[in-house]
Amino acid sequence: xxxxxxxxxxxSPAAAPSAAINWGIENxxxxxxxxxxxxxxxxxxxxxxxxxxxxxxxxxxxxxxVDDVRDDAPASRHTAYEEHARLTLLVRxxxxxxxxxxxxxxxxxxxGGRVELRLGDNTVRFANGRYALRARxxxxxxxxxxxxxxxxxxxxxxxxxxxxxxxINWLVVPRLIASGRVRVGARTHVLxxxxxxxxxxxxxxxWGRDFAWEWGYGLPSDASNPWSxxxxxxxxxxxxxxxxxxxxxxxxxxxxxxxxxxxxxxxxRGLRRFARLxxxxxxxxxxxxxxxxxxxxxxxxxxxxxxxxxxxxFVSGDGAQVILPNDRDLGVTVINEIAGxxxxxxxxxxxxxxxxxxxxxxxxxx
Amino acid sequence: xxxxxxxxxxxxxxxxxxxxxxxxxxxxxTPAIARALAAxxxxxxxxxxxxxxxxxxxxxxxxxxxxxxxxxxxxxLATDSATLLDLTSGAxxxxxxxxAERLVVRGGVDDVxxxxxxxxxxxxxxxxxxxxxxxxxxxxxxxxxxxxxxxxQG
Numbered sequence: 001x002x003x004x005x006x007x008x009x010x011x012s013p014a015a016a017p018s019a020a021i022n023w024g025i026e027n028x029x030x031x032x033x034x035x036x037x038x039x040x041x042x043x044x045x046x047x048x049x050x051x052x053x054x055x056x057x058x059x060x061x062x063x064x065x066v067d068d069v070r071d072d073a074p075a076s077r078h079t080a081y082e083e084h085a086r087l088t089l090l091v092r093x094x095x096x097x098x099x100x101x102x103x104x105x106x107x108x109x110x111x112g113g114r115v116e117l118r119l120g121d122n123t124v125r126f127a128n129g130r131y132a133l134r135a136r137x138x139x140x141x142x143x144x145x146x147x148x149x150x151x152x153x154x155x156x157x158x159x160x161x162x163x164x165x166x167x168i169n170w171l172v173v174p175r176l177i178a179s180g181r182v183r184v185g186a187r188t189h190v191l192x193x194x195x196x197x198x199x200x201x202x203x204x205x206x207w208g209r210d211f212a213w214e215w216g217y218g219l220p221s222d223a224s225n226p227w228s229x230x231x232x233x234x235x236x237x238x239x240x241x242x243x244x245x246x247x248x249x250x251x252x253x254x255x256x257x258x259x260x261x262x263x264x265x266x267x268x269r270g271l272r273r274f275a276r277l278x279x280x281x282x283x284x285x286x287x288x289x290x291x292x293x294x295x296x297x298x299x300x301x302x303x304x305x306x307x308x309x310x311x312x313x314f315v316s317g318d319g320a321q322v323i324l325p326n327d328r329d330l331g332v333t334v335i336n337e338i339a340g341x342x343x344x345x346x347x348x349x350x351x352x353x354x355x356x357x358x359x360x361x362x363x364x365x366x
Numbered sequence: 367x368x369x370x371x372x373x374x375x376x377x378x379x380x381x382x383x384x385x386x387x388x389x390x391x392x393x394x395x396t397p398a399i400a401r402a403l404a405a406x407x408x409x410x411x412x413x414x415x416x417x418x419x420x421x422x423x424x425x426x427x428x429x430x431x432x433x434x435x436x437x438x439x440x441x442x443l444a445t446d447s448a449t450l451l452d453l454t455s456g457a458x459x460x461x462x463x464x465x466a467e468r469l470v471v472r473g474g475v476d477d478v479x480x481x482x483x484x485x486x487x488x489x490x491x492x493x494x495x496x497x498x499x500x501x502x503x504x505x506x507x508x509x510x511x512x513x514x515x516x517x518x519q520g
Contacts, residue, residue, distance in 0.1 A: 070396060070494065084496065102499045282456030283502075287489050289459050330399075330490050 018253060022129050024154045025115070028171050029126065032202045033112035034067050034083055042067050043166075043327065046202040048117065048124055050133060052146060052178045053196065053219060053358050057189040058339055059144055059182050060098070060360070061135050062088040062322075063117050063124055065110055069206065069327040083108075085119050088280065088322055089135055091142050091184055092339055096278035096320035101138055131176070131198065146180035148196050152228055152250045160234065160244060165211065168203035174228040174250050175219060195219040197230075197360075207333040208326025210237045212365030214299065216314055218342035220357040226252040227355050229312070229344060231301065233266060237365055239294070242266075247303055247310060249348060257348045259303030259310060270297030272316040272338070284323035288332050295319060295336050295363050303346075310346035310353065314361050317341070336363040379508035381416040381447060386432050387501050392491035393429055399491035404429045406484040410477065413439035417446050441473035441481040447509045454502060 034044035047064035068082035085108040090098035101120070109118040115126035122135045131148040152175040159167040176196040182189045197217045205211070216231040233245040245266060247259040272295040279285035295316055303310040317340040324333045342359035346352075377383060393400040407425040413435065414421050420435040449468040452458040463469035471478055492498045 068496070082496075102496075104500075279456060281493070283454050283489065283493060285456045286453060286460065287486060287493065289461070325490065325493050330487075 021150050021153055021253060025126055025150060025173065028154050028156045029115050029173070029200050030113050031065075031110055031115065031117065033110060034065070036067055037083075041166075041204050043069055043204045043206055044202070045205060047200070048115070049199045049201070050124075050131070050148070051197045051217065051360050052148075052182070052191065052194055054178075054182060054189050054191050054194045056093060057182050057184065058092040058358070058360070059146075060088070060090040060320075060337060061124075061133060061144065062086075063119060063122070064088070065108070065117075085110075087119050087122050087135060089137055089142060089144075090278070090280070090320050090337060091144075091182065092318060092320075093184060093187070095276070095318050096337070096339070097184075098142070098278060098280050098320060099137055100281040100322070133180075141185055143183040144180070146178050146182070146191060146196075148176040148178050148198065150176045150198070152176075152253050153255055155230075155248060155255055165206065165209050166204040168201060168205050170202075171200045172217075172230050172248070173198040174217060174230050174248070193223060195223060206327040207324045208329055208331055211235070211243075212237050212239055212363075214361065214363055216299070216342070216359055216361035218314070218344070218355060218357055218359030220355045222357075225355065225357075226250075227344075227353055229342070229355055229359075231299075231312070231314075231361070235365075239365060247301060247312070249310070249353070251348070251351075257308055259305065259308075263305040264301055264303045266299070266301045268296035268299050271295070272297050272319070274319050278320040280320065280322055284325075284332065287325075288321075288323050288334065293319070293321075293334075293336055293363070294365070295338055299361065307350075308346065308348045310344065310348070312342065312344040312346075312355075314359055315341045315343075316361070333364065338363065379505075381414075381419050381450070381505070382421050382432060384501060384505040385414075385421075388492060388495075388498060389430055389432070389488075391495045391497040391501060392488070395495040395497060396491045399487060399494065400429060403484060403487045403491060406480065406487055410441065410480065411436070411439040412481055412484075413442040415442065415444040416450065440477045441471065443469070443471050443481070445469040451506055451509060454506075 032046055036042040036044060045066040047062050050061045052059040065083050065085050068084060085103040087101045090096050103119045107120045117124050125132050133146045136143045150173045152173060154171050154173045156171045158169045161167045174197060176198060178191045178194040178196040180191050212235050214233040218229045220227060228250040230248040234243045235241055245261055245264050247264060249257045274291050277291055297316055299314045301312045316338045320337045322335040326333055338361050340359055342355060342357055344355040404425045412423040422433050422436055422439055424431050424433055445468060449463050
């Protein structure tokens with residue numbers, strides 16, 4: 001193992017994040033802010049997304065700030081400009097529960113150019129090499145106070161074009177070490193060395209336009225396993241035309257390999273039948289009460305190229321839906337958050353790869 | 367004086383007051399949906415019975431109006447605040463509430479279908495209106511003493 005890879009291996013909870021990881025986050029993960037606030041284009045959306053895999057609990061937190069897209073909204077000019085801030089909080093012990101909270105502008109502080117966001121008493125901030133998260137459900141039944149230490153280099157992808165819309169952008173930190181606690185009712189889950197994931201998305205795009213995605217992130221159950229994986233596939237709304245696809249692999253702190261587009265074959269098997277689905281915001285369940293989805297029972301991928309290969313299988317488990325009203329019509333966009341298991345094997349640069357662990361895959365579209 | 371302020375306070379906390387405020391918000395914040403909603407109920411009177419309150423929704427040239435109960439309603443919906451809160455919190459669905467007879471809708475088939483479409487339009491306006499989370503929260507708090515506890519959706 002060469003010195004660079006040895007230094008880059010930061011899977012131990014006790015290891016401090018490298019200066020490179022810190023630099024990557026401070027210079028890549030900063031909040032872009034909506035240009036409409038200063039007379040630029042509208043329809044901006046931006047969110048910070050976190051997923052923590054505890055021993056007996058999964059937690060999803062999504063802090064979002066999106067432009068007001070109503071035709072009758074105040075013109076996008078300075079003080080008349082409106083944004084909407086929301087916290088999506090989902091937690092799973094045996095099954096997903098959660099909510100979406102909306103915040104008035106007076107209760108929101110967004111640190112443009114930094115990773116710093118406050119929605120009411122819910123906060124996310126990156127400082128001293130750590131993300132500090134605090135979140136609480138409106139009724140206090142769910143509470144999370146977590147510190148996340150990134151141990152993998154962020155990967156940033158800009159200007160991903162889909163259809164005829166403006167491009168989207170994202171940054172991914174595939175592996176963090178979580179400490180803190182998550183309380184669900186009277187039960188408190190202590191996190192000590194739990195693995196976690198973070199991404200940040202931004203761009204001018206409209207819910208209801210002709211795009212869909214499958215986005216998955218998986219981490220091994222064995223924290224000493226250095227491999228981390230992110231799967232991305234963008235398609236049209238009908239899932240008939242793939243616009244881009246990729247499997248991103250990190251070994252320790254370093255992004256080791258990306259299988260792109262034609263290197264990958266992706267398939268789905270079956271349809272996951274749900275007896276129940278946690279729908280948030282709850283009121284959207286009245287508009288979209290369906291339990292039928294196009295979430296597959298399994299999503300499989302195979303990649304090969306340059307002497308490397310990978311085979312992976314995600315098996316769908318419990319599901320939650322984040323349901324969003326479309327920007328320009330009376331339809332809805334459904335983001336299916338599916339907890340499941342991930343099995344991956346392969347060989348990368350002559351080294352065996354294996355991941356057996358948990359994953360959350362998002363299926364957005366219908 | 368306790369009496370008048372109590373009754374005016376009760377009126378402010380009524381379902382009718384919430385409905386009027388929500389329609390006002392939809393009218394100002396999603397006017398296109400408000401117009402579609404009014405058009406969907408054109409020529410139809412809908413009676414709403416929630417707890418002890420009875421009122422009629424009527425479509426007029428300038429939009430929907432909530433008026434005192436009168437004859438001629440083609441559709442009647444009867445329910446209670448607890449069921450409404452369970453619906454908005456995800457604790458139950460329209461179908462489950464109807465099967466449990468917690469929500470009863472009466473009318474001709476075509477009129478009931480039309481009313482359901484209008485109800486969904488109302489919800490479409492509500493979820494796009496920035497004021498509705500606050501208004502719904504105020505209504506929930508006004509009913510908390512009477513309604514079962516509803517917290518995070520599960």
